[in-house]
Amino acid sequence: MINNRDSQGMSVIVKTITRLTIGLILLYGVYILLHGHITPGGGFAGGVIIALSFIHIMLAFGKNVALEKLNQTWSKIFESTGALLFITIAFLGFFGGVFFNNFLDKGEHFELFSAGTILLSNIAIFLKVGAGLFLLFVALVLFKIGGRK
Amino acid sequence: MEHIIPLFVAISLATAFLISLLGSKFKFFRTAFPVISSAALVILSVLSIFLVNNNGLMVYKMGGWIPPIGICMVLDGLSSFMLLTVNLVAFFIMIYSINYVKKYTDVYKYFGLLFLMLAGMNGVIITGDLFNLFVYLEVAAVSSYALVAFGTGRQELEASFKYMVMGTLASGLILLSIALMYSYTSTLNMADIGKSLANEGSSSVIIFISVMFIVGFGLKAALVPFHWWLPDAHPSAPAPISAMLSGVLIKALGVYAIIRIFYNVIGSNIYTSRILLVLGTLSMIVGVIFAIGQYDFKRLLAYHSISQIGYVILGIGLATPLGILGGLFHLFNHSIFKSLLFLNSGAVEYSTGTRDLKKMGGLNKKMPVTGNTSMIASMSIAGIPPFNGFWSKLLIIIACVEANEYIYGLFAVIGSVLTMASFMKVQKYAFLGKLKEKWKNIEEVPFGMKFSMICLALICVFGGLLLLPEISNLLLKEASNAVLIGKEYVNQVLGSV
Amino acid sequence: MIYFLCFILFSIGLYSILTKRNLIKIIIGISIVDYAINLFFILVGYRMNGRSPILEKGEEIERIVDPLPQAVVLTSIVIGLAVTALLVAIAIRIYEKYGTFDINEIKELKG
């Protein structure tokens, strides 16, 4: 039972503006993620922003378009992989002697590739949070459509 | 060897993530894998007991940072005792679940959530950091909210919502007191907090924080003025989850945290002991009085959980060596027999589809394993001599008399008698007597469920052996010593860095 | 005094949880309680005329506010979001079963 209105999404104005801004939002999310150890932000904020950008597509264009870009199976896999990646990083700490050791070279301060495992952890959290929140929103929305009598 | 300490959390988390990644595809991850993983956790807990016995208290520095800077894990007698209790019960529940959850859809989510709950409990037990305790408490709590609603029926959802609101309120109070504590001591490590407080004495801030902690953790442990979510939440969950919630969750999140914070960190004083004694007695009596009138099997058991937690708190509140030993021993025994009883109720529900005691009758003839194991568990909980419940209740009552708290001892005896009456009713209605017409064709439950029930019943029968000097020195004495040393904990943790 | 304002915010949320009968209002109350606690934690770590805990090239390290409460609150915000999401999921499932968000009409259990 696909509701007509949902597949059409919102008005042309909204769609056009979304098309223009969505790239910027995605870019901003990635920036926030990668510079988490130098400037404000980090994996969590980046992940939420990415999830919000997909939610944005979904609200503007309807759920089919959004689900073509990232469907539920994949987001589920991304989510679990992110979580597993994070715990693997924790296990890798045993190379440095203890659980959760930041065993990599710390590198030059203020550089993008510095701070050892922090960047990797950020990416793991980003995957988990972004995919997870999108999945959650999709579940809530799909449930609503079907739940109405 | 000290590297096994973080594994308690890491293995259970990794298991949960793997199940949620692969569980929908491969059957292995829904059946054998949880059992194997939880067996590994049981083996690790047994190892940890020997480790503590050899080395005394052990501190594991996460990421290599020394305690006040980073998070540390502390393994002492009390933690290893709690770890054994939690993981042992969880192991039997995993075996039982494989058959029981066949009626639900998306079983892998069930096992994933169950392992997340286990990870949360292990994290709470083993951590040495106050905020970290809160985080893992939330992991366990959030997964338990979802598991209560797992059946997605009307009652499940309502109970889960109620439970969730109360649980979140409790977490909020706990977090607020952690914030106050941080502002007052400027550290989050439990040992370091204890050290800062040693110089302060008891000020109004500490009293306020203590009250908030008692309310917060009291809500989690379902002590009496804060108990009213439990009789809804525990019966509504699937039976193995009820066993997990009543058997270990309220103890790991409530009782353990209360013991750790009030004995080892803030330091016990006459007021907190008095409050715990009163709350314990109140829970003991009120819980059992409510239980007597119930005809819903699981609801009755849930009220008994409140009552039995009262015994544990009463023993702990006495603050004498014997009282604490009795309280902890009762905690272990209650985990075993209460999970067994919930598993029995699940087995009955599995075969007959009802929880109403009035509709049952004579089930012993058709379900001999369930009937007999529930008989053992009932006698255990009622405190009939050879079984484990008798010994722990006896210890608590003797401890009351020794401490000249005759009134509390009297209440404990009264509670025990009422418990016996209540379980005689259960046996009479459900398992003894004449078999009703409509249950002519029911069958005993599958092997996995039987196996768990028999094993737990065996532990009930031989549980008293834990009091033998050799075993008791290894397990119970270590645990009660860890409580009794009080603020010496602080020096031991900071000393071993 | 500023701490006390924060506690007033906390009390408003508490009042909403204790007295309101609508599931969404209860969720709102829980969110307000979360906000108040987070704000309190950050207030605790603030230093008068402090600087944010993000270092920049060639700057002196001085009067930096306490980074630990910020890290802790980050965790706490995420936990708050998680709890809210689960609460909403259960609430809309309840709506599907009962057709209402009103607690007075959702009373199968005795309490």
Add this chain to the structure above:
Amino acid sequence: MLELYIVLILMIIGAIIAVETKSILSSIVALGKVGLGLTIAFLILKAPDLAIVQLVVEILTLIILIRATLGRDVKYTKENQNWGVKFLSIILIIIFLIFSYNVLQSLPEFGNPILKVADYYIENGMKETGAANLVTSVILDFRAFDTLGEATVLFTAILGALAVLRKNGIKDKDTKENKGVQGD
């Protein structure tokens, strides 16, 4: 710190509106105002990391809450007439506030925290972890175990929400009663 007081008072007003207004949608919007106030307060208190996170989380919360209420017949709430509960709660809250007022006097003064552990982070944080953002260095290195827990809570909540929202909880039976579409 006058601006902080103003923001806080605005937040309190917003919270009162959110709690007391009859329309659910306005109540959610008022909650958004409180969250926005919190974001600004974080900025004033020199916590830009939190301001970003709070802002995006706030948006997400609002979307979820509005999505939950839209299309459902719950525009207005009925006022609860149970004065006993109200009276008791107010008494309880007043007692709580009186006690907390006394307690808050004995905390360290606002703006002058003790900074026992934090000094170490500030002095050595960048040297030992290589991250210029000290908050990140705390959450992903010094206290990474907390972050593992935090990520797990979110994971749990999402798994739990998917479990709660699935089409039929129990196989075969009750298909008539459960009409929802599967959540995943």
